[in-house]
Amino acid sequence: MSPKRYSNIIGFDDAPFPVEHRGPVAVVGAVFAGQRLDGVLVGEVEKDGYDAARQLIEMVSNSKFAQHAQLLMLQGIALAGFNVVDVFTLHEELALPVLVVARRAPDYEAVRRALLGGIPGGAEKWDLIERLGPMQALGEVYVQRVGLTAEEAASAVRRSALHGHIPEPIRVAHLIAGAIGRGQSRGAP
Secondary structure, eight states: OOOOOOOEEEEEEEOOOOTTOOSEEEEEEEEEETTEEEEEEEEEEETTOSOHHHHHHHHHHTSTTTTTOOEEEEESSEETTTEEOOHHHHHHHHTOOEEEEESSOOOHHHHHHHHHTTOTTHHHHHHHHHHHOOOEEETTEEEEEESSOHHHHHHHHHHHOOSSSSOHHHHHHHHHHHHHHHSSOOSOO
């Protein structure tokens, strides 16, 4: 049996912000139908906050793309610094699989030290990361997944990575978010 093919994917990334920034940070969702950019979602989450999953749920469920979405992709497990996305809640409430993608595996010990060393709610955020488990190498990227098999994840990455190794929904969300944050986009994530 071949893996499920996900044709309607929403990829999310956050806008860049200065280190001293406090408050909300823009988040962009690039909505793809196959290889075509079908729409863009824009919202915000609190820097180092707790609202990432809730805001993504609202962005998707309140959009005209909600009924067609088949898969959510995230550029990393955290948005806006250390606003760790509760991917389990995201998966359960939207009834969609979630695929976290990164160019390289994170330094988990450095993340743990940062979270437990003064980030508000750091222990709970670290618990979420531990519950999801370490990123797995998948070709040229690293992934974590909820609601889809390793084979389905590999197929989704392979089919949606059109210009390099990063899936197009994440790459485009990154470019748009960069333009929102800096006035112009920079390279791929």
